[in-house]
Amino acid sequence: MTTVKAQQRTIRVPLLSKASGQKNVILGLIMLAALLAVGAATVQGFLSGSNVRSMLLLGAFLGLASVGQTLCALLGGLDLSIPYLIGSANIGTLYMISSGVPAGMAIVITLVLGIVVGTINGLISLHLQNQALIVTLGVGFATVGATQVLTSAGASNAGGTSGVVPDWLANISSLSGETLGLPVPPVILIWLVLAAALIFIMRSTWFGRSTYALGGNRSAARLMLISEPRRWVTVYALSGLFSGATGILLLGFTGGAFVRVGDPYLFLTVAAVAVGGTSLLGGRGGYGSTLVGVLVLIALTSLLVGYGLNNNAQQFVLGLLIVPLVGFYARNPHIRQQI
Amino acid sequence: MKQQSRFGRFTSKSAYAFAAWGLLAVLLIVCAVRAPYLFTASGIGGLLVSAVPLVLVVMGITVTALVGSGVDLSAGPLMIFVNVTLVKVLFDQQIGSPVAVIAWALGIGVLIQIIQAIVITVARIEPVIVTLSAFLALSGINLVILAQPGGQAPRWLAEWGSGRSILAPMTIVLITAILGWWAFTRTQLFTNLRLVGSNQRTAFVSGVPVTMIRVVAHGISGLLIGAGGLAYTGQIASGNPTQGGTYTLAAITALVLGGISLAGGRGGVLGSIPGAIAVTLISFTLTTFSLGSLASFVVQLSYGLILVAALLISVIIPSLWRKRQEVKAS
Numbered sequence: 105m106t107t108v109k110a111q112q113r114t115i116r117v118p119l120l121s122k123a124s125g126q127k128n129v130i131l132g133l134i135m136l137a138a139l140l141a142v143g144a145a146t147v148q149g150f151l152s153g154s155n156v157r158s159m160l161l162l163g164a165f166l167g168l169a170s171v172g173q174t175l176c177a178l179l180g181g182l183d184l185s186i187p188y189l190i191g192s193a194n195i196g197t198l199y200m201i202s203s204g205v206p207a208g209m210a211i212v213i214t215l216v217l218g219i220v221v222g223t224i225n226g227l228i229s230l231h232l233q234n235q236a237l238i239v240t241l242g243v244g245f246a247t248v249g250a251t252q253v254l255t256s257a258g259a260s261n262a263g264g265t266s267g268v269v270p271d272w273l274a275n276i277s278s279l280s281g282e283t284l285g286l287p288v289p290p291v292i293l294i295w296l297v298l299a300a301a302l303i304f305i306m307r308s309t310w311f312g313r314s315t316y317a318l319g320g321n322r323s324a325a326r327l328m329l330i331s332e333p334r335r336w337v338t339v340y341a342l343s344g345l346f347s348g349a350t351g352i353l354l355l356g357f358t359g360g361a362f363v364r365v366g367d368p369y370l371f372l373t374v375a376a377v378a379v380g381g382t383s384l385l386g387g388r389g390g391y392g393s394t395l396v397g398v399l400v401l402i403a404l405t406s407l408l409v410g411y412g413l414n415n416n417a418q419q420f421v422l423g424l425l426i427v428p429l430v431g432f433y434a435r436n437p438h439i440r441q442q443i
Numbered sequence: 444m445k446q447q448s449r450f451g452r453f454t455s456k457s458a459y460a461f462a463a464w465g466l467l468a469v470l471l472i473v474c475a476v477r478a479p480y481l482f483t484a485s486g487i488g489g490l491l492v493s494a495v496p497l498v499l500v501v502m503g504i505t506v507t508a509l510v511g512s513g514v515d516l517s518a519g520p521l522m523i524f525v526n527v528t529l530v531k532v533l534f535d536q537q538i539g540s541p542v543a544v545i546a547w548a549l550g551i552g553v554l555i556q557i558i559q560a561i562v563i564t565v566a567r568i569e570p571v572i573v574t575l576s577a578f579l580a581l582s583g584i585n586l587v588i589l590a591q592p593g594g595q596a597p598r599w600l601a602e603w604g605s606g607r608s609i610l611a612p613m614t615i616v617l618i619t620a621i622l623g624w625w626a627f628t629r630t631q632l633f634t635n636l637r638l639v640g641s642n643q644r645t646a647f648v649s650g651v652p653v654t655m656i657r658v659v660a661h662g663i664s665g666l667l668i669g670a671g672g673l674a675y676t677g678q679i680a681s682g683n684p685t686q687g688g689t690y691t692l693a694a695i696t697a698l699v700l701g702g703i704s705l706a707g708g709r710g711g712v713l714g715s716i717p718g719a720i721a722v723t724l725i726s727f728t729l730t731t732f733s734l735g736s737l738a739s740f741v742v743q744l745s746y747g748l749i750l751v752a753a754l755l756i757s758v759i760i761p762s763l764w765r766k767r768q769e770v771k772a773s
Binding site for chain 2: 248438
């Protein structure tokens with residue numbers, strides 16, 4: 105009798121946790137639908153082809169930048185170096201291209217450097233897990249400072265990097281980009297394919313499952329012979345890689361290099377993860393949730409632009425709205441329940 | 444003998460501040476070589492004028508770190524919010540009397556921090572998300588209020604920044620804050636605050652009003668950050684909406700240098716004040732090298748490196764210390 109009961113319980117637990125994860129996604133989708141409905145009703149041309157395209161394009165950049173943040177959050181860490189790495193990759197790549205390095209080569213070098221900085225983040229914060237936030241902030245600031253020193257040493261106009269972005273890169277990520285004749289910038293498709301792959305990897309492979317296991321319960325994961333140092337460093341290295349990639353792709357979007365191009369992503373990546381319902385304490389959520397979070401944030405931003413708010417006013421409103429959005433489902437338990 | 448043991452207790456209790464004092468000593472030696480005029484009365488006065496806003500902000504985030512809310516990312520933009528509202532809103536309304544200006548600066552700091560505390564404790568949302576949202580919202584509203592650096596501070600406040608003697612108003616503000624802190628550490632409130640920071644559950648089951656303590660802690664932090672905004676306005680005698688992020692980073696660097704535990708409960712201004720002065724001295728020292736247009740990038744680079752290095756030191760030194768004590772004991 106007791107064995108039957110125990111069996112029932114072991115079956116029920118994973119089902120329940122899966123259902124609660126889906127609840128967040130469904131809540132997010134309802135929020136997205138509501139935002140789109142409000143937008144369509146109050147802003148002219150909100151659901152027009154060109155606006156949807158630009159929303160998806162901005163979503164693709166945010167989505168790519170949030171890959172690393174999602175993985176770090178699943179382990180219970182955060183990566184605040186993302187905006188600085190994006191800015192560094194942005195000016196670094198164009199600097200290399202304009203000083204004669206072939207574009208393909210420059211991109212590979214930038215991506216490798218992204219992985220290197222991410223690995224440094226991972227190695228340092230491995231033993232300072234409560235301070236991952238500060239470690240990544242410091243490493244990010246050092247990186248952006250070093251990049252600016254290197255790219256503007258000897259130049260007459262410090263801080264500015266001029267150069268010509270290759271046409272194919274501009275086509276990948278600019279609003280007028282085309283994929284095989286269709287008026288869809290390739291970066292959107294790259295993002296969607298990557299999202300599908302990532303959701304699959306996190307659900308069904310050893311890498312994905314062991315990441316959840318570590319974030320959920322460190323000691324239990326250790327007993328399952330999951331190497332915490334290896335996983336932690338890999339995740340931060342991936343975050344560095346995707347930050348670098350986002351920085352390069354933003355080059356094609358803006359057509360020039362600007363070190364502060366990454367600044368909005370400091371807040372937006374964390375917000376996308378939190379609004380999607382991924383716990384910042386680790387172990388719960390996933391890239392599917394972040395996908396919904398990204399779409400909600402982009403729709404919200406687009407709505408605020410539609411209401412005629414400038415960049416600074418948008419920041420203000422977005423900052424005020426995120427707390428209630430997160431409060432919807434990502435609340436901590438009361439101390440009474442924590443004892 | 445008793446004296447010695449008391450000294451021993453003091454050093455082991457204050458080992459956390461090692462990195463800050465060490466760096467401060469190194470920087471002072473560098474300054475003595477490269478810029479001896481720093482050690483004249485006007486040199487020290489000038490250094491204090493440039494350090495006081497940061498010192499006050501760091502004292503502010505020390506309180507929130509002690510009570511266990513982690514790093515307050517919104518401190519820099521909050522200080523700037525006080526600055527831009529003082530020079531734009533109050534000055535435009537012809538409000539310039541010291542009482543009104545000081546009340547506004549301190550009041551708005553306390554109010555915004557208490558709102559954040561209530562969201563953290565009552566709505567129970569992760570402190571990181573709350574302070575990051577406040578960072579974004581305040582940075583945005585700062586630029587809405589004042590689009591670019593400019594505006595004017597009331598004359599009595601603007602004169603603070605020109606104080607080139609040691610006993611300037613800025614020094615008096617600093618001394619008041621330090622004496623206030625000393626009195627604050629003598630209270631039961633401070634003990635409870637550290638208890639809540641080091642173990643919230645223990646505090647809760649011991650009957651400490653956890654929520655109340657955390658709200659009060661954030662209020663005190665707001666008071667100090669508001670005073671920081673006042674001092675900053677005095678320092679630059681105008682408004683500058685763009686420096687929020689930089690101040691947050693500088694404050695966090697000083698906090699980490701000062702060895703304050705970001706998990707809560709451990710540390711004090713004995714570490715964070717020298718930390719803040721050291722951070723100010725870094726940018727001062729760098730200006731003595733002729734870096735030209737690269738200066739701001741080098742400052743950025745060194746803040747980042749020092750932040751990481753300080754973090755490593757502040758973790759490694761106490762653990763080495765503990766090991767030595769264990770070896771001694773065995």
